[in-house]
Amino acid sequence: MKTLCIIPARGGSKRIPRKNIKPFMGKPIMAYSIEAALASGVFDEVMVSTDSEEFAEVARQYGAKVPFMRSEKTSNDYAITADVINEVLSMYHDRGQDFDVICCLYSTAPFVTSERLKEAYALLGDEVDASFTVVEYSFPVQRSHRIDKDGYIQMVHPEHYATRSQDLEKTYHDAGQFYFVKTATFKSERVLWCKRTKPLVLSELEVQDLDTETDWKLAELKYELIHRK
Numbered sequence: 001m002k003t004l005c006i007i008p009a010r011g012g013s014k015r016i017p018r019k020n021i022k023p024f025m026g027k028p029i030m031a032y033s034i035e036a037a038l039a040s041g042v043f044d045e046v047m048v049s050t051d052s053e054e055f056a057e058v059a060r061q062y063g064a065k066v067p068f069m070r071s072e073k074t075s076n077d078y079a080i081t082a083d084v085i086n087e088v089l090s091m092y093h094d095r096g097q098d099f100d101v102i103c104c105l106y107s108t109a110p111f112v113t114s115e116r117l118k119e120a121y122a123l124l125g126d127e128v129d130a131s132f133t134v135v136e137y138s139f140p141v142q143r144s145h146r147i148d149k150d151g152y153i154q155m156v157h158p159e160h161y162a163t164r165s166q167d168l169e170k171t172y173h174d175a176g177q178f179y180f181v182k183t184a185t186f187k188s189e190r191v192l193w194c195k196r197t198k199p200l201v202l203s204e205l206e207v208q209d210l211d212t213e214t215d216w217k218l219a220e221l222k223y224e225l226i227h228r229k
Helices: 029-040 053-061 081-094 114-122 183-189 213-228
Strands: 003-008 045-049 101-105 130-136 145-147 153-155 172-182 197-202
Touching: 003 029, 003 081, 029 045, 029 053, 029 101, 029 114, 045 053, 045 081, 081 101, 081 183, 101 114, 101 183, 114 130, 114 172, 114 197, 172 183, 172 197
Parallel strands: 003 045, 003 101, 130 197
Antiparallel strands: 101 172, 130 172, 145 153
8 A cells, every 4th residue: 555644734833833843852843753754664755744944944854755835725723634634635646646545643743653653554454444543541531520600510420420440431532643544535534533443552651742831841751751761
């Protein structure tokens, strides 16, 4: 199967300016995604979709291709990831290149490794159309609470008031790192995962949101801990 890695890297990050190339442990954070993708040997092409010439130059320095720049339509605050992927596939098709599988790999995913990419790719098969990374919730969601309009706290699932945590079903959330999906499935459903999707479960140490400066510092501490081991 011919496989394409798409690394979206829009230039207009609001919460952390120039987030996609902000230094992380000594090099632009985008470099980690590019290097992992190239080292995995899974992809026929690793490309960065960006509207920033500065980001494009960094991407090329670390070995990714930037065959075309992202359009203004897919660079605004309202464009979703599916719009970006669809544009990339269309641009490649116009150049005579089509792919059987795509991987959307986020540019701010410093914990991604070539091994994890290979594991997720290996999950695809005749009965599996997509795969992506997840992490277990650190506390059972069945024991969650909400605050009502009067300020009182209530259980969302009061039926589990006395249920032991170890007896509750494990639940998971998207780790926000990468998504493999067959191109035909993406084009027909316009989603990164579908009914026939298998997860790659990560440890909590491998996952960290990067929306604030505090998140960034926590991620660097986790990275140091992992690599110290």
